[in-house]
Amino acid sequence: MSKKPKVVYESDKLYKLLEDPKQGLVLEVVAGSSAMYAVRMALTQAEKDQYSAKGIAYLDGLAADVVKNEKSYRDQGRTVPV
Amino acid sequence: MKRTLLVFAAAAFALLSSGSARADIARCSKPQQAIAKAVETATHKNALAHVKANFTPKGSYLVNDYVYQNFVKGKPKLGRPDGGDSYLFVAGGKFIDGVLRAAKKADGTYDFTIIEHKLGLPPATYKPDGGLWRIDVNVPISCYRLPRAADPGANSDFKPGGFTSGGVPEILVLNGRASHAQQVVKKGVQKPAPAKGAPARKGGKSGAKKTSAN
Numbered sequence: 278m279s280k281k282p283k284v285v286y287e288s289d290k291l292y293k294l295l296e297d298p299k300q301g302l303v304l305e306v307v308a309g310s311s312a313m314y315a316v317r318m319a320l321t322q323a324e325k326d327q328y329s330a331k332g333i334a335y336l337d338g339l340a341a342d343v344v345k346n347e348k349s350y351r352d353q354g355r356t357v358p359v
Numbered sequence: 360m361k362r363t364l365l366v367f368a369a370a371a372f373a374l375l376s377s378g379s380a381r382a383d384i385a386r387c388s389k390p391q392q393a394i395a396k397a398v399e400t401a402t403h404k405n406a407l408a409h410v411k412a413n414f415t416p417k418g419s420y421l422v423n424d425y426v427y428q429n430f431v432k433g434k435p436k437l438g439r440p441d442g443g444d445s446y447l448f449v450a451g452g453k454f455i456d457g458v459l460r461a462a463k464k465a466d467g468t469y470d471f472t473i474i475e476h477k478l479g480l481p482p483a484t485y486k487p488d489g490g491l492w493r494i495d496v497n498v499p500i501s502c503y504r505l506p507r508a509a510d511p512g513a514n515s516d517f518k519p520g521g522f523t524s525g526g527v528p529e530i531l532v533l534n535g536r537a538s539h540a541q542q543v544v545k546k547g548v549q550k551p552a553p554a555k556g557a558p559a560r561k562g563g564k565s566g567a568k569k570t571s572a573n
Contacts, residue, residue: 289440290439290440290441290511291430291439307426307430307439308514309480309484309512310420310448310512310513310514310523310529311418311419311420311421311448311449311450311478311523311527311529312420312421312422312450312474312475312478312479312480312484313420313421313422313423313426314422314423314426314480314484314485315423315425315426315429315430341511344511344512344514345513345514345515346514346515347514348481348514348515348516349515351481358483358484358485358486359425
């Protein structure tokens with residue numbers, strides 16, 4: 278039985294940062310407008326570095342970018358619906 | 360006396376010509392009223408007429424069960440908080456009625472592929488066993504305006520003017536509250552029915568119960 282990811286940070290801007298035992302840091306974001314859904318995206322090393330350097334402000338920007346361009350992230354195989 | 364009347368008339372004219380007498384955006388903050396007017400000027404569309412045509416008596420949005428349980432339930436305001444306001448895109452209530460009617464199958468379950476297609480979502484966004492909630496918002500009594508590309512929640516396909524690129528009527532509600540939340544699809548309703556003669560499941564969740572959308 279796989280362990281549930283641990284919530285590292287929860288933003289009121291409809292996203293969470295999770296620590297997954299297999300994938301490491303994972304961003305969970307609510308995307309969509311009048312039809313909403315959640316997606317998860319494992320952070321790359323570059324994104325982890327940016328988060329270490331800039332903190333929550335970086336996550337705010339990354340989550341907003343995922344919302345704006347979710348189809349593009351999904352086409353690249355980065356986001357997976359929850 | 361004449362001077363007093365003149366001052367009063369001038370004040371009344373200034374109030375009316377400034378547009379602050381518009382009842383439809385009076386519930387919005389001053390900055391949001393300014394944005395509402397700017398968007399209408401840019402798009403040549405009127406939010407009040409749009410709401411009367413498509414969002415009366417309500418607007419609606421859909422969320423899957425995971426989002427409802429983790430990001431919606433128990434929150435005082437609907438939508439995405441940002442800079443002191445909470446932004447929520449809603450579709451026309453009648454439009455959502457039509458989507459759910461079209462997706463409802465003869466056995467009472469819903470075909471998520473139809474819902475995804477009509478709302479412009481990528482295929483397999485909603486997991487068939489994941490459940491779906493419809494949340495209604497009383498748009499005419501809320502602060503609302505036509506959305507713009509810069510609003511939180513707008514995606515790269517955003518089109519100005521109150522309709523999505525797929526033709527779905529949409530409006531932005533600020534700091535909205537739910538008038539009604541209804542789970543239209545519960546877990547498991549889209550799983551294939553067991554073959555005749557197959558043993559019934561014991562003890563587990565049947566998952567077959569649902570409530571009607573209409």
